[in-house]
Amino acid sequence: MEKEVIYNSSMHFEHQQWKGELAFWKDELKFFENRLSEIVTRWTNKDVLSQLEHYQNEFILHHETIENMLEDIEEHETRIAGQSKKNVDVLDIKFVKIHDVFRNRIENQRHIYSELKKTFFRSLEKYM
Template sequence: MEKPVLYNSNREFEHQQWKGEIAFWKEELKSFNIKLSEFITRWGDKEVLDRIGDYQKQFIFHGGVIEDLLEALEQQEVFIMAQSDAGKLKKDTELVKKHKAFRNRMETQREIYAELKKDVFRFLENNL
């Protein structure tokens, strides 16, 4: 059985894509939190305020997930640099597994976060 190979240019490209996506999410979360805070000052309906509070908590949670993803990505890059210096990079099947696992984490976060945003926009459309 042939060992999987992860070409540096592909990995680096994907890492850059992920970093950009994570940076975008961080900025987007700031915007959502600002907008939700503005709505809290305008609306007095307890049910609406409770729901806004729930969304704020979910955004805080996603902020933590995003920070964890960024930290894991940075750790992976440090590991890759060490392996690259030692000349072991191309045949490291563990690295390929970690990269694929991280890709799955990003895809999962992307889906969950997109669903949350849709839910928030529907709520705002219907209530505010």
């Protein structure tokens, strides 16, 4: 059974993709927050405002998650750079495991974020 070889350049490429995706989410969250601000000014019903506050809190949590993930990517990029300086293009098993764990985290976050968007859009339909 042949082992898969994972190169630093492949990790770097995937990091760049993730960073782009996270940057998009950050921009999208700003749009959602602006939309939320518009809606809040239209309603005085406490139940509606409570629901809108829930989304505001979710957006804050997602901002924090995005920042944490970006920091983790940068940390891993630093490790890759250290490997590259030594002219080693294959990550060791420890780094590959870290990368796989992060890949699972971002896939999970995609699902969570997608669900938040769906429910937020449904709320927009109700409250706009």
